[in-house]
Structures are given as C-alpha cells and as structure tokens.
Amino acid sequence: MxxxxxxxxxxxxxxxxxxxxxxxxxxxxxxxxxxxxxxxxxxxxxxxxxxxxxxxxxxxxxxxxxxxxxxxxxxxxxxSALVISAVALAVGIAAREVIGSLVSGVALVLDPEFNVGDHIEWNDGEGTVQSIALRITRVETADGELVTIPNTILTAHEITRPYGRGNHRIVQKLGVGYGNDLDDVLHHLTDVAGETKGILADPSPTAYVDELGGDGVSIRVHYWITDPTRRDVFAIRSAYARAVKDRLEAEGIDVSPPAERELSGQIRLRDPSERD
Incomplete structure (x- = not known):
C-alpha cells in the first residue's frame, strides 16, 4: 500500500x-x-x-x-512541448479543410444576418437554410433537394438575401405592341397591382416604359409586398401576372407581340442533273 x-x-x-x-x-x-x-x-x-x-x-x-x-x-x-507541437502541426496540416470549415461555421453562427429559414443565393445556387452546423450548412433548393455546403464556401464568397428583411420590392417586365396607348397600359398595370391581394398600397405600385425594342415596348412594373418568404414571392408574382393578362386581353391590348422580320434577297434554283 x-x-x-x-x-x-x-x-x-x-x-x-x-x-x-x-x-x-x-x-x-x-x-x-x-x-x-x-x-x-x-x-x-x-x-x-x-x-x-x-x-x-x-x-x-x-x-x-x-x-x-x-x-x-x-x-x-x-x-514534451516540441513533440506536442509537431503532432499538432501534423494534425493541423492533415485536417486544415475540416478546421477551416469549423472556423467558418463559428463565423456563420456569430453573424446576426445569417439564420435558419433565410432564403439565400450563392455562386452555385439558391435555397432556404435548413440547418447550420459547425462544419457544413444544409440548404433546401426550389426543387426540394437538400444541398450540403461546406461553410468555407459560404464565407469565402458573396451571399445574397433577396428577401425576408421587411418590405420587399418586386420588379416584373412585360412587352406590348407599339400600337397601344402607353398611358392606358401603365394605368391598367398599376390598377391591377392595387387590386392584387398581398401587394402593398404604400409604397404605391408604379409602372415605367423601360425600353423601345425592335418588336415592341418593354414595360417595368414595381410593387411591394411585406416581409415575404420565397413562396410568397412566387405566389404573388403569379397572381399578378394572371390578373394582368386577363385585364389587358379584356381591354384589347396586345401583350408580347410576336416578332416580325422583313426579309429580302434572291433564291436561285438549279436542276440537279445539270453540271457546273
């Protein structure tokens, strides 16, 4: 003992x-x-x-x-400090990618602008954040696929949050023929926006002539919705587009006119039996 x-x-x-x-x-x-x-x-x-x-x-x-x-x-x-240092160096070199992901994960955790439920866009795609781990982040795409992204990718490149932070402006474009009254078209577009559920009255919807194209006039419509999710954006865009189509067709306004081209030239026919 x-x-x-x-x-x-x-x-x-x-x-x-x-x-x-x-x-x-x-x-x-x-x-x-x-x-x-x-x-x-x-x-x-x-x-x-x-x-x-x-x-x-x-x-x-x-x-x-x-x-x-x-x-x-x-x-x-x-x-044994030298031995411990050597071992730590070897482990660090072998696991530098994992360690880099862990450091990136900590950075994402501490970032108040990056949260579960956010819809994000990065270089290789877009989707909704489902979970944030210290090494990887899981994102669900529009197709329902669950993508696992190393955190080093998200911290090394730009991340865009297109909506989900208060009121969000949506921009939609359409084309009309040159024969239409543009003031009348703009009035109908803003009027339909005011009648569409989910679109805010303040700020008020606006419509602009965007471009004079070769086949028609391009018009841009701006309207706002409140604190949306990705699903809200798609639903309201779809509802507005359907209402606009119905209104303009009812008013006899030509939407997205087909392209017309005038061709000129000569066509020469030759008998295959003839030799040059």
Whole structure:
C-alpha cells in the first residue's frame, strides 16, 4: 500500500484538477453558452447540439491538461512541448479543410444576418437554410433537394438575401405592341397591382416604359409586398401576372407581340442533273 501511495496521491490530484475544470465548464459555462446559441438560432437544434458537443470535447481536453499539471506532470508536458507541437502541426496540416470549415461555421453562427429559414443565393445556387452546423450548412433548393455546403464556401464568397428583411420590392417586365396607348397600359398595370391581394398600397405600385425594342415596348412594373418568404414571392408574382393578362386581353391590348422580320434577297434554283 505504501508503494502505491504516491501514485494514488497523483491520481487524486489529477482527478481533482480534471473534475474542477469539467464541472465548471459543464455546469457553469455550458448553460450560458447554450442560452446564447438558442437565442441566436432558435430553430436550429442541429447547431445547438453541435456547439454543446464541441464545447464538451474542449473542456475534457483542457481538464486533462490541468489534471496532469496538478498531478505533477507539468514538467513532463513542458519537456514534451516540441513533440506536442509537431503532432499538432501534423494534425493541423492533415485536417486544415475540416478546421477551416469549423472556423467558418463559428463565423456563420456569430453573424446576426445569417439564420435558419433565410432564403439565400450563392455562386452555385439558391435555397432556404435548413440547418447550420459547425462544419457544413444544409440548404433546401426550389426543387426540394437538400444541398450540403461546406461553410468555407459560404464565407469565402458573396451571399445574397433577396428577401425576408421587411418590405420587399418586386420588379416584373412585360412587352406590348407599339400600337397601344402607353398611358392606358401603365394605368391598367398599376390598377391591377392595387387590386392584387398581398401587394402593398404604400409604397404605391408604379409602372415605367423601360425600353423601345425592335418588336415592341418593354414595360417595368414595381410593387411591394411585406416581409415575404420565397413562396410568397412566387405566389404573388403569379397572381399578378394572371390578373394582368386577363385585364389587358379584356381591354384589347396586345401583350408580347410576336416578332416580325422583313426579309429580302434572291433564291436561285438549279436542276440537279445539270453540271457546273
């Protein structure tokens, strides 16, 4: 028993240091961190679980190092600093992409403008954010596909949020023939917008002559909807386009006239039996 006493004392000190760090981390720090993450991403349990998991791993690692130092192995750790540094460097090089994704994930978590439920556009596509983990973000596309994107891609390139931040302006274009009264056309377009459910009266809808094309006049219509989702935008655009088509056809206004071209030239026919 006397022989093992020093080892038991060291083990006791190790456990004391280890448990002190783990208990402080898990019982005091983790609840605060959990509340911050839940407040930041209420609808993302994936992220909440990931943050807690990684935090616990860090606490266990720190607790182990503190326990070894308290048990009297601090000199051993300092003597092995070169070996530990070499191992850390090798691991860092091998896992640089994963580590980069983790750092990018933390950046996305801390970004107040990036949340679950946002509709985003990036270089390779667009969709609605379903979950944000520390390494990857999952986005649902318009086709219902679930795309897994490394966080390094989202932090390295521009991300656009076309709507979902208060009132949103929608721009629609259409063409009419040159024979129509443009003032009358613009009046009908704004009048239909005012009658379409979901389109705001303030700011009021407006219509402009955008361009004089070779086949007709291009007109641009601006109107606003309130705090939309992607589905709202598509539904209101569709409802407005259908109402405009019905109104203009009822008024005898030519919408998107077919292209007409006048061709001139000569056609020469030759008998295949004749030789040049």
């Amino acid at each position: 006397v022989v093992f006493w020093p080892l038991l004392v060291q083990l006791g000190w190790f456990l004391a240091g280890f448990l002190a760090v783990v208990l402080i981390g898990w019982l005091l720090v983790q609840p605060v961190l959990g509340r911050i993450v839940r407040r930041r991403n209420r609808n993302n349990p994936t992220l909440q679980a990931a943050v807690v998991l990684y935090f616990r791993l860090v606490v266990v690692l720190v607790g182990t190092l503190v326990g070894l130092a308290v048990a009297g192995y601090g000199e051993f750790l300092s003597d």
